[in-house]
Amino acid sequence: MSHHESPSRVLDWSVQPPYLYSPYVATVRRAPHHPLVPLPASLLERTGPVYGEGDIGPLDHDLTKNAAKNGEPLGERIIVTGRVLDESGRGVPGVLVEIWQANAAGRYIHKNDQHDAPLDPNFVGAGRTLTDDQGYYRFITIKPGAYPWRNHHNAWRPAHIHFSLIGRNFSERLVTQMYFPGDPLLKYDPIYQGIPNIKARERLISSFDLETTRPEWALGYRFDIVLAGYDRTYFEEDH
Amino acid sequence: MRPQSPSQTVGPFFAFALVREGGNVLVNEKTQGEHILLRGQVLDGDAQPVDDALVEIWQADAQGRFRHPADPNYALADPHFRGFGRSGTASGGFWFRTIKPGPVPPSPVPCIAVRVFARGMLIHAVSRIYFSDHDNLQDPLFASLDPERRGTLVAERQLTPAGVVYHWDIRLQGPRETVFFDL
Ligand SMILES: [Fe+2]
Numbered sequence: 001m002s003h004h005e006s007p008s009r010v011l012d013w014s015v016q017p018p019y020l021y022s023p024y025v026a027t028v029r030r031a032p033h034h035p036l037v038p039l040p041a042s043l044l045e046r047t048g049p050v051y052g053e054g055d056i057g058p059l060d061h062d063l064t065k066n067a068a069k070n071g072e073p074l075g076e077r078i079i080v081t082g083r084v085l086d087e088s089g090r091g092v093p094g095v096l097v098e099i100w101q102a103n104a105a106g107r108y109i110h111k112n113d114q115h116d117a118p119l120d121p122n123f124v125g126a127g128r129t130l131t132d133d134q135g136y137y138r139f140i141t142i143k144p145g146a147y148p149w150r151n152h153h154n155a156w157r158p159a160h161i162h163f164s165l166i167g168r169n170f171s172e173r174l175v176t177q178m179y180f181p182g183d184p185l186l187k188y189d190p191i192y193q194g195i196p197n198i199k200a201r202e203r204l205i206s207s208f209d210l211e212t213t214r215p216e217w218a219l220g221y222r223f224d225i226v227l228a229g230y231d232r233t234y235f236e237e238d239h
Numbered sequence: 240m241r242p243q244s245p246s247q248t249v250g251p252f253f254a255f256a257l258v259r260e261g262g263n264v265l266v267n268e269k270t271q272g273e274h275i276l277l278r279g280q281v282l283d284g285d286a287q288p289v290d291d292a293l294v295e296i297w298q299a300d301a302q303g304r305f306r307h308p309a310d311p312n313y314a315l316a317d318p319h320f321r322g323f324g325r326s327g328t329a330s331g332g333f334w335f336r337t338i339k340p341g342p343v344p345p346s347p348v349p350c351i352a353v354r355v356f357a358r359g360m361l362i363h364a365v366s367r368i369y370f371s372d373h374d375n376l377q378d379p380l381f382a383s384l385d386p387e388r389r390g391t392l393v394a395e396r397q398l399t400p401a402g403v404v405y406h407w408d409i410r411l412q413g414p415r416e417t418v419f420f421d422l
Binding site: 009010011012015016017018019021024026027028029030031032033034036037038039040042043044045046047048049050085086087088089098099100102108109110112113124125126127162164169170171173174175176177191192194195197199200201203204225226227228 | 241251252254257289309321343344352358360363365380388412419
């Protein structure tokens, strides 16, 4: 079939950040310099791990409970939900969505995080879930704090939740970060600013959502994600 | 068309969420095929090991089949092999216990798909691992690559008392920068 031999581009480099973005200092010695080589879509890249309910525990999506030892974690409880779509706007089911984050004080449980802020004995900050038939996911967590890093003088990361998505095949893979509306630190953050297109950057900012907000309990944030990959028509042609 | 969401770096603090015990062991005692240890380092432009990278692999089973519906033979795929692995590099490198995959037609030689993420990479890089004990020039993609650079995709087979080891490093930049693909 001809499309097996022809390169099938997935990433839109007007939207995706470049490898080298020198304001983010760590890119300088880690950025590949050669142009990327086009990759014809073989069966190797048109397949990928398939996840099911058996891979997910009942509390995996609830970061306020999945590491609780003797109470609730401190901080502002929030609901984070959204839909994973493909580039045609269709919901993508069965996506493994993994998140990780700092606690309310801006501290990660990771042993290399030396930020002088307290750990929370009832919070690890890691969760996972699968998108449903329509592509929806939902997490309950704590609003993460901003934290300092050493990229430049007085550098602070805006509050963010890291997201990892594994879709229907090897081509559908995204690691990104979700931000919060109105964060004054976004303007100074070279990781966020590394995205070349301003509209594309703004798609990583969640929106406050009154419908998701649960009365007397937690604010809701909505974060939709468009997962690039070989499109569905490509698969239909093949079957 | 909806505009795709942009990538952001995995950052330095992902291991507690993404690197799980056993996530780099793809086999059990029932998995068919030649069991191998695949290991190497992620190296930066100063040839220093990157200790906060995340390496993912995806591969066929010993017969070249995938447990995925896009493979017409998926019902025949080895039930004891999913084919996906993840390793951090906190100990200085990455390693996987896996099997040598079977070739996936139309290619007559085996290969493994790889993705690497790291602090300092705003977006992942995709590569492939070929094996030093195969005639990789029979693979059309491998043969189409720059002859000066395609060797960066070849894992070296070593026989050790503990079994078969393939060694493969990922060089993010520098004179022997690994070939990376646009995916
Ligand atoms: Fe972070």
